[in-house]
Amino acid sequence: MREFYTITELTKEFDVSTRTIRFYEDEGLIKPVRRGRTRLFRPSDRVLLKQILRGKRLGFSIAEIREIIEVYKASSGEEGQIKLMIERINQKRKELEQKRQDIDDTMREMDAAEESCIERLAELRVNQ
Amino acid sequence: MREFYTITELTKEFDVSTRTIRFYEDEGLIKPVRRGRTRLFRPSDRVLLKQILRGKRLGFSIAEIREIIEVYKASSGEEGQIKLMIERINQKRKELEQKRQDIDDTMREMDAAEESCIERLAELRVNQ
């Protein structure tokens, strides 16, 4: 595994702008190291970016993505903290299950739409 | 089935503001009928609203939701049109499959996060 990635390498790999990546850094989601002023992204930063973009595709806001990322890494602390974290994990799971249901419903409507398109095509051929 | 719903009935059922519903009308996504100036929403408008909100939960923009809704209802036109529509349906399916993959990945990370929380709890109990 490579030690570092430059910002442009990441913009190309994930098809985002440098502005976007720097925005995520400003938001505290990524913390690349520096050589002088230029940012050097470690593999862990790259993974984080991937997780952020995944969250974005699912329609989560930056604040929600921040929460999710915190959930990923937090398994330390005392009993109360841990139990609270498990609560939050279950909450996120519910949101994800809702999204999964929404996808299933939308998929079904797509199926119906395609079917009536195909029927319409058959009609057109008959009446030709 | 009821013939009409008022705007406030819908705001309560779906937990959105009147502003939001009127905004969707401005955007041409819903077209309630009128009695005088007041809007009357038919069951089909209600279904549309449900579809819009479903799209929103999945992170689709208004423009994308508009596309999806157009896909749902368009199965008329000539052969070229229909074939193009089937293309668009398949495109949307790909997007939905990506989202489904994103959900699965996130779920897996949630599972891992929960597991390490549970391990941590066990540790705490041993060291007590």
Place this chain on the structure above:
DNA sequence: TAATTGATTTACGTAAAAGTCAATCAGTTC
């Protein structure tokens, strides 16, 4: 009929998530 309630219209405001632009800097290639 005065007041209340619910809905509408119009217009300005706003938060989030970047886009865009200009100035600057650091390294290196001709």
Place this chain on the structure above:
DNA sequence: GAACTGATTGACTTTTACGTAAATCAATTA
């Protein structure tokens, strides 16, 4: 060493999806 390339910083701008407030209207109730 002049010019070019890539990256950075900071400030201002834009788009999307509504929020909010004020004025208006219509129907109902006191």
